[in-house]
Amino acid sequence: MSGGKIILDKALRSAVNLSSSKLPSEVAKSSAKLFSALSGTKFVLPDLAYDYNALEPAISAETMEIHHSKHHQTYITNLNATMEKIDSAMIAGDVSGTIALQGALKFNGGGHINHTLFWENLSPTSTFPTGGPLDKAITDRFGSLDDMIAEMSAKTLAVQGSGWGWLVYDPKNRRALLIKTVLVSMLDMHTRRYRNVDDYLKAIWDIINWDVVEERLIAASK
Incomplete structure (x- = not known):
């Protein structure tokens, strides 16, 4: 299945980060405009840049x-x-109904974004770029690539139930972290989908x- 890197709609990224709590009227109006910007949008399943069997044995076809x-x-x-x-609520002028659909x-928007980024995060040919900005960021924060892998694997394994493990970049402190700020790399931990999570x-x-991970780091560092 062919396809290049997916560029996700910035409006969707913003929309899925809106708070689901009650909003002041001014924020509600802004939210309504944001949803309106997405009006009529139809999202489709992105093609992969590799075949289903290309990642074996790590992930089966x-x-x-x-x-x-x-x-x-x-x-x-x-x-x-x-x-x-949301379109129907907007047409009816129902801002509260629009906000109620945030959850x-x-x-679903987050699930689409996360999975799209995850597919981009994988490749049948994997070579770590030594000596570059990614190598430096990981070495500065974790000591080595192996140390980062060990720490991220342990923390990701500790995720209760289904979720994601994130390696991110903190632009403010200019360092790699294992918390959610700006995405660099991620691991899918919807464990029911993998027969042996330890092997996975x-x-x-x-x-x-x-x-791709290094490209994201460079973009986040600017």
Whole structure:
């Protein structure tokens, strides 16, 4: 399945980060404008830059196909359904109804964004770029690539239930961290989708697209 890097709509990124609490009227109006900018948008399942079997044995072809064509597609189907409801609420001038749909927008929009970024994060050919900005950032923060992998794997394994493990870049302090700020790299920890999570966490590092990770770091550093 072919396809290049996905550029996600900035409005969607902003929308899924809106607070689901009650909003002041001014913020509600701004939110309504934001949702309006997404009006009529139809999201589609992104193509992958590799075949389903290309990541074996780290991730099986069966797992990839189910995860991409079914799980990711479900997020997109529900996201489009939510957007249709938002469109209807906007047409009716129902700002409170629009805001009430934030939860579904955040969940399904976030699922779409996270999975799209995750697919970009993987590659059948994985080579760590030594001596570059990524290598320096990891060495400065963790001591070595192996130390970073060990720490991230341990913290990701500790995720309760389903979720994500994030390696991020903190622009303010200009360092790599294992908290959610600006995404650099990520691990999918929806553990029910992988038969042996321990083996998965050991093998996943062999298929990380380090070139994409470094590109994200450079972009976040500017």
